[in-house]
Amino acid sequence: xxKEEILANCIEEIRSGKSTIEGxxxxxxxxxxxxxxxxxxxxxLKPDEVTPSPQFKEHAKIHLFDEARPAPVKVSxxxxxxxxxxxxILAPVSIAMLILVIAGGSTVYAAQSSLxxxxxxxxxxxxxxxxxxxxxxxxxxxxxxxxxxQRRIDEVQQAVKxxxxxxAETLAKVQEQFDNTLEALGNSSNTKxxxxxLSHLSVATLNQQVExxxxxxxxxxxxQPVIQQIIDETRRGNTIAQVAYSNHDFLxxxxxxxxxxxxxxxxxxxxxxxxxxxxxxNVGGTIIESIHLSGETPAIxxxxxxQGLVKDNKTFISKIEVSENSTEPTKVEGQFGGTNQNGTAxxxxxxxxxxxxxxxxLKPGDKVQLQSGTDDGKLxxxxxxxxxxQRTTIEGVLTAVDVGKGTITVKMTGSEITVNISHxxxxxxxxxxxxxxxxxxSRSIGRDVNLESLTKQGNLLYSDTVIIGAGH
Amino acid sequence: xxxxxxxxxxxxxxxxxxxxxxxxxxTVLYEFCVDRVYRDVYYxxxxxxxxxxxxxxxxxxxxxxxxxxxxxxxxFVSWIITIAGNLVIDHxxxxxxxxxxxxxxxFKPAEQVQDPAREAEVNVDNAIIKEAxxxxxxxxxxxxxxxxxxxxxYEEIARALNKSExxxxxxxxxxxxxxxxxxxxx
Numbered sequence: 001x002x003k004e005e006i007l008a009n010c011i012e013e014i015r016s017g018k019s020t021i022e023g024x025x026x027x028x029x030x031x032x033x034x035x036x037x038x039x040x041x042x043x044x045l046k047p048d049e050v051t052p053s054p055q056f057k058e059h060a061k062i063h064l065f066d067e068a069r070p071a072p073v074k075v076s077x078x079x080x081x082x083x084x085x086x087x088x089i090l091a092p093v094s095i096a097m098l099i100l101v102i103a104g105g106s107t108v109y110a111a112q113s114s115l116x117x118x119x120x121x122x123x124x125x126x127x128x129x130x131x132x133x134x135x136x137x138x139x140x141x142x143x144x145x146x147x148x149x150q151r152r153i154d155e156v157q158q159a160v161k162x163x164x165x166x167x168a169e170t171l172a173k174v175q176e177q178f179d180n181t182l183e184a185l186g187n188s189s190n191t192k193x194x195x196x197x198l199s200h201l202s203v204a205t206l207n208q209q210v211e212x213x214x215x216x217x218x219x220x221x222x223x224q225p226v227i228q229q230i231i232d233e234t235r236r237g238n239t240i241a242q243v244a245y246s247n248h249d250f251l252x253x254x255x256x257x258x259x260x261x262x263x264x265x266x267x268x269x270x271x272x273x274x275x276x277x278x279x280x281x282n283v284g285g286t287i288i289e290s291i292h293l294s295g296e297t298p299a300i301x302x303x304x305x306x307q308g309l310v311k312d313n314k315t316f317i318s319k320i321e322v323s324e325n326s327t328e329p330t331k332v333e334g335q336f337g338g339t340n341q342n343g344t345a346x347x348x349x350x351x352x353x354x355x356x357x358x359x360x361x362l363k364p365g366d367k368v369q370l371q372s373g374t375d376d377g378k379l380x381x382x383x384x385x386x387x388x389x390q391r392t393t394i395e396g397v398l399t400a401v402d403v404g405k406g407t408i409t410v411k412m413t414g415s416e417i418t419v420n421i422s423h424x425x426x427x428x429x430x431x432x433x434x435x436x437x438x439x440x441x442s443r444s445i446g447r448d449v450n451l452e453s454l455t456k457q458g459n460l461l462y463s464d465t466v467i468i469g470a471g472h
Numbered sequence: 473x474x475x476x477x478x479x480x481x482x483x484x485x486x487x488x489x490x491x492x493x494x495x496x497x498x499t500v501l502y503e504f505c506v507d508r509v510y511r512d513v514y515y516x517x518x519x520x521x522x523x524x525x526x527x528x529x530x531x532x533x534x535x536x537x538x539x540x541x542x543x544x545x546x547x548f549v550s551w552i553i554t555i556a557g558n559l560v561i562d563h564x565x566x567x568x569x570x571x572x573x574x575x576x577x578x579f580k581p582a583e584q585v586q587d588p589a590r591e592a593e594v595n596v597d598n599a600i601i602k603e604a605x606x607x608x609x610x611x612x613x614x615x616x617x618x619x620x621x622x623x624x625x626y627e628e629i630a631r632a633l634n635k636s637e638x639x640x641x642x643x644x645x646x647x648x649x650x651x652x653x654x655x656x657x658x
Contacts, residue, residue, distance in 0.1 A: 038652065
């Protein structure tokens, strides 16, 4: 048999599970190392685990029969409405139209790969503005803004590859697209479509953080501060998506990815729900005011665990867990903002009574974990750290384990993310010294899981630390 | 569990109807093929935004030139993938400077490897592999992508490329050899 036939047969046998690389090499020892290296390369040739988004598929389907190229434009607005389009939008639109007329579609197509500073870049952004100007549905607008956000971030990565500087203007463009996405979502009354976009926003921002963190390492020094700020914006975009997914009211607060206060506003608190007075809850002695919760208020006396965000004195709950019988102490986690006039500590905007010796140890900006210890109802510090550089993590529910591939699937904000954990340390949240094998995780499906130290290769996320939490 | 497409919705029937400008039939073909085309394009461009643009344009072009579709026995998706492949080439030509100067990995030619024991040592990192696949030219890249990324059989690739199955296996062998040369590094 010829070499190419042996190779083809071995590839098929390995792919169908009928043989292994070693098995093939044993059968054809005279081909030895050559066959092994060919089979190893063949085994590593696989498609990225990607699927097009439902929005894209639907959008492309609608435009299958368009005459012009490219055709990603939704023409749903009568032409006369153009006269009512604000001049702010019309200016770049007019430029794009002019370019379209003068230069034709091929220029526009060529412009798609241009970067800030390139001659054709204004054509690229002009065409984007054109798409936005003639799109009326807020939900579709939000999708377009999200797509353009991704483009701006792709441009950052491409610029770094080409050793170009990433300017503050790029940062402003990323922020603008993110905030426009959120604004359009806030204007949308289509909850299902908004949730879909928020779900995509959540996954997209997570991937963007990991990719940009990798880009940052190889970026020119002068670009690094800007890229770090873009990473911070993607992280806030992720936080906003998670809170808004559970609580649409949050979008009415007009959150912005540039708002650094969002970093300090994230909290978690658990304890017995002692009383509920309208929007004011007493959890284990800590009073939380102006609570915004989508869903039912738990019964008094239950043990509750709340996660959320305080913005403009309003407390938005993004996650709530209720258990009837729990002896867990009251715990609070958040960022110390200072001491209030009444002597309570400001933890992420929530006034918390803490023991005197504890408050002396804190400085504004510290991340703290507090826990009730004594009978005076005050909390003691159990852990504190400088905020420093915030880490990218995935928090979700474990839905699947593939021991063969070394991957697990985690569900968060309506999306499932597959992460390779074949080299990760797997720990239990309750006992960080106890470690597990990936094969043990099949029993943990349905439990909370935190994935830390994230990296990305190709299209797959990798995590070095997996922490398994409580079940539901 | 296997399922079969009803006879009136079989690919051949749908393609025949689409050639007669039946939009509904072409829309069903789109539904059948879009995920695979997208995956193929994404593999080559590594950007969701670009993959979306190119995938969409491939289907628009396919509809515009459906009357030129010749039945070869290869699945319809392979025709769309070929159209998309040409668009990807255009896409890279437009940003040629990016590709030409983008020498992230310094490949060492096979003949420079002195130690035979290292023959089998290849870096199977997916990103590096992808980078190497995209350096393959012409039919070598097409065969590798069609077989490993698009999941076509040797017979289907042979029909799509109008070659014998034996020729496809030879191209695959040479392509893997070239990949191995690309991937050998210090």
